[in-house]
Amino acid sequence: MLPKPPPREPSLGFLYLPPYRLYGESIAGESTSLMVPELDLGFDIGSCPRAILPSKHLAITHGHMDHIGGLAYYCSQRRFQGMGNAKIICDARIAGSIKRMMEGYVDLERQRTPYDLVPLLPDQPYEIKNNMFIRGFETEHTAPSFGYVVYERRTKLKPEFADLPQEKLRELKDRGVEIVRVLEIPQIAYTGDTLPGPHLLREDVRKAHVVISECTFFEPDHKERAKIGMHMHIDDIAEWLRVLECQHIVLVHVSRRTDMQFAKERVAKLSGAKNAEKVLFLMDYRTNKARYEAQLLEAEAKEAARLGRRAPVQAARAAEDEDDA
Numbered sequence: 001m002l003p004k005p006p007p008r009e010p011s012l013g014f015l016y017l018p019p020y021r022l023y024g025e026s027i028a029g030e031s032t033s034l035m036v037p038e039l040d041l042g043f044d045i046g047s048c049p050r051a052i053l054p055s056k057h058l059a060i061t062h063g064h065m066d067h068i069g070g071l072a073y074y075c076s077q078r079r080f081q082g083m084g085n086a087k088i089i090c091d092a093r094i095a096g097s098i099k100r101m102m103e104g105y106v107d108l109e110r111q112r113t114p115y116d117l118v119p120l121l122p123d124q125p126y127e128i129k130n131n132m133f134i135r136g137f138e139t140e141h142t143a144p145s146f147g148y149v150v151y152e153r154r155t156k157l158k159p160e161f162a163d164l165p166q167e168k169l170r171e172l173k174d175r176g177v178e179i180v181r182v183l184e185i186p187q188i189a190y191t192g193d194t195l196p197g198p199h200l201l202r203e204d205v206r207k208a209h210v211v212i213s214e215c216t217f218f219e220p221d222h223k224e225r226a227k228i229g230m231h232m233h234i235d236d237i238a239e240w241l242r243v244l245e246c247q248h249i250v251l252v253h254v255s256r257r258t259d260m261q262f263a264k265e266r267v268a269k270l271s272g273a274k275n276a277e278k279v280l281f282l283m284d285y286r287t288n289k290a291r292y293e294a295q296l297l298e299a300e301a302k303e304a305a306r307l308g309r310r311a312p313v314q315a316a317r318a319a320e321d322e323d324d325a
């Protein structure tokens with residue numbers, strides 16, 4: 001008998017939440033590494049899946065190894081692959097520790113891996129892309145911890161000027177009149193590891209289009225364990241869902257021993273049908289694959305309908321041509 005080959009490594013979790021893709025891996029205590037390619041932004045880096053390397057910005061929630069273990073490797077690989085310096089966004093409280101960790105590698109490797117550290121104070125904005133910026137906020141965990149909200153900044157004509165013609169608007173603008181107002185629209189909130197608390201009720205978190213949250217415990221008798229580890233329990237999620245205005249909440253940081261079917265049943269039972277529909281699990285491969293396939297079919301059907309609408313016009317033209325002949 002030959003010995004067995006090694007177990008196959010699972011692939012990344014993937015969700016398409018228009019206009020954003022979210023992919024990565026997340027298992028409580030082992031590793032959480034997420035990426036939103038449309039924002040060129042990653043969240044946490046417990047390990048360093050290859051697919052996350054291209055992300056130029058990386059927002060670290062806290063220093064637990066399952067969220068930061070791959071950081072030095074990520075910086076080093078980006079350098080090795082000629083991808084430019086990584087921009088590491090973090091809670092200012094842990095910036096010194098990150099620097100010291102990276103200094104440790106300088107000593108070990110006898111070379112310096114370049115990276116840019118962006119320590120943020122609570123609510124300090126940092127631009128990650130044109131009109132897109134990120135803010136951190138303090139959460140409650142066993143180590144200093146941050147959650148993040150990514151916003152889109154949009155300018156909108158003030159309602160009192162809405163009916164004016166272009167010329168008039170240009171004239172007002174030239175005279176220095178402020179004709180637009182700036183809206184900040186929360187797109188994605190990621191809470192990292194945390195206990196429930198007032199930080200989860202922030203307006204930008206409640207109103208974010210997509211909320212990514214940890215949920216480590218699902219068993220009814222694991223509430224105490226959740227509290228001790230300062231993590232979220234499914235009961236907390238169900239309660240929170242009552243005030244969340246998001247389109248989707250993506251649960252990550254589910255423990256390996258949690259059965260996915262059981263977790264989904266708990267969500268359905270506790271959240272009510274309407275809210276349960278919003279809940280997705282990043283690592284629910286089978287459901288997410290079927291969901292994406294349905295999205296593909298829907299997009300194809302839309303495209304066909306779009307072309308179909310043009311078809312009758314073409315048919316009419318063809319008929320006219322025939323009449324002319």
Ligand SMILES: [Zn+2]
Binds near residue numbers: 032064066193
């Ligand atoms: Zn964790």
Ligand SMILES: [Zn+2]
Binds near residue numbers: 062064
């Ligand atoms: Zn943690």
